[in-house]
Ligand SMILES: Cc1cc2nc3c(=O)[nH]c(=O)nc-3n(C[C@H](O)[C@H](O)[C@H](O)COP(=O)(O)OP(=O)(O)OC[C@H]3O[C@@H](n4cnc5c(N)ncnc54)[C@H](O)[C@@H]3O)c2cc1C
């Protein structure tokens with residue numbers, strides 16, 4: 154790890170003002186940043202400890218719920234209101250990392266965790282995300298973990314978070330403080346980016362931006378929601394494929410459906426076409442199978458990850474069925 | 480014979496190199512040091528006060544020091560183990576303010592005012608903690624390297640009430656890997672303590 158200056162930050166204004174400077178980086182739970190610093194992938198000159206400056210409460214608001222950026226992943230997953238009214242969030246959180254890491258990881262940091270692509274993690278290999286202009290090693294290389302949709306010739310990395318898949322499905326909003334505005338709101342679908350020509354940018358957080366909270370609007374999905382995560386081992390591994398599914402039912406009729414996936418793209422991916430198909434249909438296995446077929450129609454696997462396509466199809470079907478027995 | 484000549488030649492060569500280095504004008508050396516300072520930041524010290532196993536310590540540490548390195552290298556509490564140093568094995572598990580956490584991914588300077596419990600702090604009045612006793616009785620380990628982390632995690636697993644079934648125990652202990660594969664004994668130890 155390279156030497157750095159450590160600063161304890163007292164307020165959100167101080168945090169955003171300092172973060173705007175070159176070489177300054179925030180640390181919250183540290184579970185992603187310290188790992189990257191040990192590998193010299195991220196080399197901050199000044200480390201801003203924002204743990205005391207960030208909100209750490211979960212509150213109800215007029216439109217739903219607000220989760221402070223410093224709330225630990227385990228605290229959010231076990232919170233009564235989240236478990237009863239937003240169970241998808243709780244399920245996705247508990248599917249991620251380990252109990253120790255969830256006790257440390259913050260909600261804000263979870264949104265900003267970086268990809269686990271092996272080319273990004275190995276500083277001796279080319280990677281446009283880590284070192285722009287060096288090329289994408291994964292596109293014709295070891296890409297079994299990589300994207301099957303939304304990638305570019307510059308980058309095929311996938312977003313690693315489980316929480317973000319649930320937040321994408323529930324149309325959450327990211328609340329941000331910058332030096333010139335007390336509150337900027339970015340809808341979740343616009344927060345993370347596709348790689349395009351600039352894979353070094355994971356998201357649209359402004360330079361001075363500090364995530365202060367995540368808002369989730371109230372919804373009727375809490376009775377029928379499921380998260381399915383498929384990985385190389387049963388627990389404590391990143392997703393090969395994950396599916397967040399949520400249904401609002403009237404009897405057996407689907408009033409509204411939400412479907413999102415992890416392990417498939419550079420950002421949490423919503424399956425809008427399948428959602429539109431499900432709307433108004435009866436919640437039967439046949440409907441679910443057709444929806445899964447629509448989902449996989451969109452995919453374009455790389456040289457080593459075609460196995461993800463049938464895996465995704467099955468996961469969508471199972472997730473939708475699990476919604477009925479949630 | 481041949482070998483000797485080479486080593487003599489090598490000796491003459493390296494000693495002449497060292498001699499010529501000593502004659503580099505002081506200005507050149509100072510310039511080199513300035514360049515090095517500009518490129519490589521020097522390490523920075525920070526003062527931190529933490530409570531470890533109910534004892535308060537105030538230390539001056541390199542800002543890069545992890546809690547794990549502080550425990551092992553500064554306080555000589557070598558029970559917490561460094562398996563991977565990247566959050567992937569759980570060997571470094573300690574309790575921070577009563578919650579299980581990974582000391583290898585915690586910066587020591589961020590532990591200001593926090594209470595840490597390590598495996599060394601579990602036994603009370605010379606008596607093993609029930610979980611330590613259970614690990615002994617149920618063969619919860621083989622080589623013992625992952626064991627301090629397993630026990631710290633197991634104590635938390637029981638406190639969190641995540642012992643409803645074998646599947647639940649396994650899920651909530653999945654952050655601790657054991658290369659010897661003592662998993663069955665570990666699950667049994669946790670069941671034994673949870674049943675008390
Ligand atoms: C072994 C291992 C396994 C894991 N498995 C999973 C998994 O299966 N699923 C999963 O979803 N995650 C997994 N994780 C990732 C983990 O969830 C993230 O590391 C964690 O959520 C990051 O949160 P943090 O608070 O520790 O962030 P930090 O490491 O403190 O910060 C991450 C980044 O966010 C920035 N940052 C943090 N907070 C803010 C803020 N409020 N405003 C602006 N910038 C901020 C930091 O500058 C940094 O760039 C795993 C991690 C490890 C080490």
Ligand code: FES
Nearest residue numbers: 562563564569583
């Ligand atoms: S040493 Fe900390 S998790 Fe492996």
Ligand code: FES
Nearest residue numbers: 621623657658659
């Ligand atoms: S007892 Fe040897 S690694 Fe677990």
